[in-house]
Amino acid sequence: MWERGCSLTAAGRALVLAESGGADRGTAGDLPLGRRDAILLSLHESWFGERLRCSVTCPSCQGRLETEVSTVDLRVPAGTGGPxxxxxxxxxxxxxxxxxxxxxxxxxxxxxxxxxxxxxxxxxxxxxxxxxxxxxxxxxxxxxxDPQADVSLGMSCASCEHEWGAPFDIAGYLWAVLDAHARRLLYEIHELATAYGWTEREVLSVGPARRRFYLEAART
Structure with missing residues (x-):
């Protein structure tokens, strides 16, 4: 999935993620963005848990702020339509x-x-x-x-006391987490293959805990 998404635009990657989260491949692209993003929130919960660590820049003083939010907090009620x-x-x-x-x-x-x-x-x-x-x-x-497609985080800067709403994009966030995870795994494969002569398949057949042990052993 990561390899497939690497060559795509942000929207294309979001579509790949939604399909991985259970959206029908033939109709996933037609889902409202809010429905798609709700699927991606559930996908993050399944893969990485409910907590999301975020870093944003204060638009007033340019200071960096760290915060943590829950997927529960990022879900919003359905919108109301009309002419x-x-x-x-x-x-x-x-x-x-x-x-x-x-x-x-x-x-x-x-x-x-x-x-x-x-x-x-x-x-x-x-x-x-x-x-x-x-x-x-x-x-x-x-x-x-479609309010789920327009989620913002209420932020307050401790340095300059500026308050604002920071847009939150679950598709971009989830892809960034997945990208970091995939690249870390590829480096582990490279290191273990170099140290022990294992194939990619052999490295991936070893569980995460044992893989960490072999990595530590190879580095000593």
Whole structure:
């Protein structure tokens, strides 16, 4: 899974992770981002536990802050949808999906994809012809429509007392943890193969505790 995701974009990696978490491979890309991210939170719990260590930069003094959050704290209630009206146009809007992120070339294209239908009075308006004012209203409606896709951590800087909401991306976070885990394992394979002449398969057949022992023995 790690090898497959290395050559992909961030959205592609998130899709690989969601499929590993049980999302159907044929339809995972069409899931709202919030539903996808809920799957990734469960995947983190399964692989690495409920606790997530985070490091953020204060936008005021540029100091580094360390914090720890729980996957439980990162889950938010489902959103509420409804028609969006702007520039005299009534819009039927859906949440953003991973497929949208992969397909859209820019912000406008992304927002247009999220409009199921648009009507001005009795006349249907093609989403591609919507004015910027209408698309800005679509963008403003998305956090309420799919709040799990727009999670922020409430932060307070001890140095300058600045308070702000730091966006949290579970897909990026989980991939970073997985990437570090995979690379550490590859270095262990390299070290043990060099020290003992084992093949990759032979190294991986040894449990983690025994592998640590052999690594320590090889380094003495």
């Amino acid at each position: 969006v009206t702007a520039a005299g146009v009534e819009l039927d809007v859906r949440p953003v999906s991973t497929a949208d992120l992969l397909a859209a070339a820019d912000r406008r294209a992304l927002l247009v994809r999220c409009v199921r239908s648009a009507r001005k009075g009795e006349r249907a308006v093609p989403p591609s012809e919507l004015p910027e004012e209408a698309l800005d209203a679509v963008a403003a409606a998305l956090p309420d429509l």
